[in-house]
Amino acid sequence: MCQNKKIDFIIVGQGLAGTLLAYDLIELGKSVIIIDTHLKASASRVAAGLINPISMKRCIPAMPTNYLTTAFNRYSGLEDKLNSRFLFKKSLLRLFDSFETKDLWIDKYENKQMDLYIDKFCAVNTFSFLKDEFSSAIVKPAGYLDLKEFLTVSREYFKENRMLLEEKFNFSEFNDRSVSYKNLKADKIVFCDGFRIKENPFFDYLPIAPTKGELMQIKIPSVENFDKIISKGIYIIPNDDYIYTVGATYNRDDLTENLTKDGQQFLKDKLDEVLNVDYEIISSVAGVRPTVKDREPLIGMHKEFNNIGVFNGLGARGVLNAPHFSKEFSKGLISDSIYKFDFKTIDRFH
Numbered sequence: 001m002c003q004n005k006k007i008d009f010i011i012v013g014q015g016l017a018g019t020l021l022a023y024d025l026i027e028l029g030k031s032v033i034i035i036d037t038h039l040k041a042s043a044s045r046v047a048a049g050l051i052n053p054i055s056m057k058r059c060i061p062a063m064p065t066n067y068l069t070t071a072f073n074r075y076s077g078l079e080d081k082l083n084s085r086f087l088f089k090k091s092l093l094r095l096f097d098s099f100e101t102k103d104l105w106i107d108k109y110e111n112k113q114m115d116l117y118i119d120k121f122c123a124v125n126t127f128s129f130l131k132d133e134f135s136s137a138i139v140k141p142a143g144y145l146d147l148k149e150f151l152t153v154s155r156e157y158f159k160e161n162r163m164l165l166e167e168k169f170n171f172s173e174f175n176d177r178s179v180s181y182k183n184l185k186a187d188k189i190v191f192c193d194g195f196r197i198k199e200n201p202f203f204d205y206l207p208i209a210p211t212k213g214e215l216m217q218i219k220i221p222s223v224e225n226f227d228k229i230i231s232k233g234i235y236i237i238p239n240d241d242y243i244y245t246v247g248a249t250y251n252r253d254d255l256t257e258n259l260t261k262d263g264q265q266f267l268k269d270k271l272d273e274v275l276n277v278d279y280e281i282i283s284s285v286a287g288v289r290p291t292v293k294d295r296e297p298l299i300g301m302h303k304e305f306n307n308i309g310v311f312n313g314l315g316a317r318g319v320l321n322a323p324h325f326s327k328e329f330s331k332g333l334i335s336d337s338i339y340k341f342d343f344k345t346i347d348r349f350h
């Protein structure tokens with residue numbers, strides 16, 4: 001671990017946000033130290049990693065089209081760099097819950113340019129192990145990121161390159177005027193601390209509204225390897241032979257990583273609405289998403305300390321939107337003049 005030295009950036013948090021931002025800053029020629037410890041209920045290590053470009057309810061794009069291209073390119077570029085595999089492109093099978101929903105989708109497909117995302121429609125009862133009595137549609141491109149693998153190989157990379165300090169960032173040892181922490185002195189510090197921004201004295205004024213989520217890993221003994229992600233109120237992601245991840249629940253009241261009876265029951269009820277075959281529950285996990293009421297990210301510099309930044313509020317679609325936000329924010333962080341972002345920054349609260 002390199003200490004007693006001046007660096008360009010300190011990043012607090014090695015979840016999805018801190019990891020991507022570190023790579024972007026390093027690629028821009030900046031020196032970075034990441035401070036992180038595995039704190040309970042953090043989102044990235046439990047997230048299913050779904051990359052779904054559209055809002056299923058309204059059948060509209062969830063994000064600008066270029067976010068998806070940026071995400072796929074970024075993760076596959078990092079796969080090459082880290083010599084690992086964590087991006088899995090798979091189409092998504094949307095099972096309709098009624099013929100009205102199907103009609104809405106057909107209208108969007110024919111009249112609202114959703115043919116960009118909807119590959120085709122499938123007839124009723126096409127998939128024998130699924131309850132597709134109202135037919136279905138295939139969304140493409142989509143996929144998922146194996147976040148556990150991505151964060152683990154990234155942590156190894158940061159460790160090998162002496163860029164990681166494994167500890168809990170202690171605010172009482174941080175000097176906000178000189179941007180120094182223990183023996184480190186930086187030009188800027190960026191907090192990527194997920195829902196724990198609530199305990200961050202510099203950014204606790206931001207309106208984070210965290211949402212807990214529970215997931216299940218199941219085995220479907222009769223379905224070895226379905227090639228699509230299934231969506232109907234929940235998602236079912238094929239991970240390995242017979243193994244699938246099922247998610248997720250939404251709960252704003254409880255911010256622990258404890259599993260709840262209600263959350264687990266919700267997933268089981270939804271699975272019964274989707275599957276025609278038996279399954280076994282292998283394990284369950286929970287974490288807390290850094291969600292924001294206005295659904296915009298929490299990115300930008302502190303209103304008083306302009307060397308203290310935040311990269312947070314990635315919400316429920318962090319895997320899809322983080323590469324774009326990170327790329328843009330890293331450019332802004334190193335820019336000498338005012339950088340114009342194509343998304344809302346935390347200046348909206350200043």
Ligand SMILES: Cc1cc2nc3c(=O)[nH]c(=O)nc-3n(C[C@H](O)[C@H](O)[C@H](O)COP(=O)(O)OP(=O)(O)OC[C@H]3O[C@@H](n4cnc5c(N)ncnc54)[C@H](O)[C@@H]3O)c2cc1C
Pocket residue numbers: 012013014015016017018035036037038039040041042043044045046047048049050051167168169170192193194195196212213214215247248286287288289290311312313314315316317318319320
């Ligand atoms: C159940 C669930 C399912 C999800 N499914 C999906 C999905 O399918 N697709 C999708 O796109 N998104 C999904 N998400 C959302 C996604 O996980 C988040 O958008 C994203 O992971 C947030 O990353 P982050 O880095 O901002 O926060 P986090 O992942 O919470 O990372 C913060 C990091 O900072 C560390 N930290 C915090 N404070 C300190 C401190 N003081 N000192 C040191 N370290 C600190 C934490 O330990 C952690 O490592 C899901 C989330 C949950 C909970």
